[in-house]
Amino acid sequence: MSSQPTTASTTRHPTLSAAGVGLVSAAAFLGIAEFGALLLGGAGSPLVAVGSAVIDLAPAGAKDLMVALFGTGDKVALFALMTVIVAAVSAGAGVLERARPPFGALVFAAGGVLALLAVTTRSGSGTLDGAPTVVGVAAAIIVLRLLLQRLRRWEAAAQVPSAAPRPASTERRAFLVWGVATAAVAVVVGGASRLGSSAMQAAAAARRAIRLPAAATAAPAVPAGASLDVDGISPYITPNADFYRIDTALRVPNVDPADWSLRIHGAVEREVTLTWDELLALPLEEHVATLSCVSNEVGGDLIGTARWLGYPIRELLARARPTGDADMVLSRSIDGFSAGTPLDVLQDDGTAALLAVGMNGEPLPTEHGFPVRMVVPGLYGYVSATKWVTELEVTRFADAQGYWTPRGWSERGPVKLESRIDTPRAGSTVTAGKAVAIAGVAWQPHTGVKGVQVRVDGGDWQQATLADSASADTWRQWVLRWTPDSGSHRIEVRATSADGEVQTSVERPPAPNGATGWHTVEVSAR
Incomplete structure (x- = not known):
């Protein structure tokens, strides 16, 4: 068998x-x-x-x-x-x-x-x-x-x-x-x-070899009083490694500066082409500015402040001499992304809109746009902060759209007045009867913040102490000392801009042009 x-x-x-x-x-x-x-x-x-x-x-x-x-x-x-x-x-x-x-x-x-x-x-x-x-x-x-x-x-x-x-x-x-x-x-x-990838290796080697020139116009020194001595608060200058990154590039473009150029064309009297060497030979300016993503929820962390080195975009546009009724600059990235930025903002003498090559004292990190990106204080990144930028087309909002506009986002994106509680964290426990620092940051780049108020458990609004800032283009730290009783507590914050606007309590989602509402955290005291 x-x-x-x-x-x-x-x-x-x-x-x-x-x-x-x-x-x-x-x-x-x-x-x-x-x-x-x-x-x-x-x-x-x-x-x-x-x-x-x-x-x-x-x-x-x-x-x-x-x-x-x-x-x-x-x-x-x-x-x-x-x-x-x-x-x-x-x-x-x-x-x-x-x-x-x-x-x-x-x-x-x-x-x-x-x-x-x-x-x-x-x-x-x-x-x-x-x-x-x-x-x-x-x-x-x-x-x-x-x-x-x-x-x-x-x-x-x-x-x-x-x-x-x-x-x-x-x-x-x-x-x-x-x-x-x-x-x-x-x-x-x-x-x-x-x-x-050979392109990755070439771009990395080129970045390591770069020595950026000193700024012809240096940014004002960051005041000693811009940073509060409070554990848990966001640093005034965000380290490059911690700076948020939101873009459409699944593979970070690896661009050799020797191959990079910027073309300015469209509704202009004179088309302009700028190479990497020509850009570095210009009198570069340094500026401290806060950038934020339109997708940032109230209380979110898609925001950061850095010291940027670059050349004013308005000076390049002046070379090209926009014509007719142009009102928008469509910037394009090497990977196909585009952003529509109001022409008048980029031409404004009071707006430090830069074609940036440096970030916090070093060449731009690859993931943040190396070799060249745009930095425009006061506008959300989706309409202004094009990374790996290679083209500026002067046109009209009626004739062209940036990447996100046909996808339901507003064609213009001024940054909303916002504030955030960094400490204590939501859901944390603090010691009853002992002074606690309620602290965080507030911002409306290009306008500035002149006041922050905090209230606990729906009581009266109390004025927080504001730290200094290098310019209106950056966020400001704030702090309020509070001694909690035992139990659960609800903490809210709101800011007042330099022009007197009080941050709205109306809660709106990020789409189509930025979230609004008061950041609120709940903590327990024992």
Whole structure:
């Protein structure tokens, strides 16, 4: 009497094995495609192109939701979501190919077509940028077919051992070795390609070699009284590493300054082109300014203050001499982002709108726009703070729109008067009967803040002590000393601008032009 041989548990779950084949095939696609993108100098990455397309096509409010949920980790969250979706589709394709070939291969082909469309329609895409995607899809289909072939051999050997040319254990080993080896090679090649981009290395080396010139016009010294000695309060100057980053670039553009230039054109008497060396040769100015994102919720941290070095944009516009009824400058980034900024703001002698090259005493960090970005105090970044900027088109609001305007955001974005409680934190516990510092920051860049009031448990508003500031373009720290009784307490804050406006209590979301309302925290005293 013969007995049936026992086999590994995987053969009892062929669907799971086929799903694994689909995942390995997807890894092969990404690995080969990213390696191809590396050979093209970093262009043509389907992963980045598809992610960017998702951002571009997302409905109004989706950006706000992602930022509200994940803050500056929104891009990581998007990549994670894409990974889950790609893994699910790829696993399904593996199962489908095993059951009904060639439908699984057709799923990969369809995905490749979508990725190819995303790559070839990106701003600045070249003739060969689609090649990595095409080669990657071909590699995925080949891996899918070969691994499923080995899976079928294993299954056949397990079911009919007497007719199998090789034992089931041998076929199993061959399947697993080929699958694991292919996945490992794909991950290593893909990961190394992402890290080893020649454009990234060239830009990083160029940045390290730069020695920025001293400012011809230095910013006023930050007053000693601009920083309060309060634990937990935001520093007056935000370190570069802590400065918020919100933009549409899934892959940070790596621009060699030697290849950078700025073109000013459109409704101008004279088109102007400026190179990196020409920009650094100009009399640069230094200015301390606070920037904030329109997606910042009341009490949020998408705001920071830095010392910026650059050249006044108004001087460059004066060279170009805008004509006619132009009222907007459409700035464009090397990655296709655009922002529409009021022309009169950029021409205003009292607005320190800079074409910035430096941040807190060093060249701009790559993720903050290296080599050149725009800094415009008083306007939200979505209408002014174009990073990796390469173009200024003088035009009209009636004729052109920035990236976010057709997606439901206002075409003009002056920063709202706001204040924030940094300490004590919401939900924290303080000591009853002991003096506590209620402290934070308040801002309305370009206008300035002249007062901050705090109230506890709906009582009378009390004047907080304001710190000094370098200019009206920066936030101001404030503090109020308070001795709490035992129990729960509700703390609210509001600010008054230099022109007498009192911060509104009306609660509005960030869309379409900035959140409003009083920041409120609840704490317990014991």
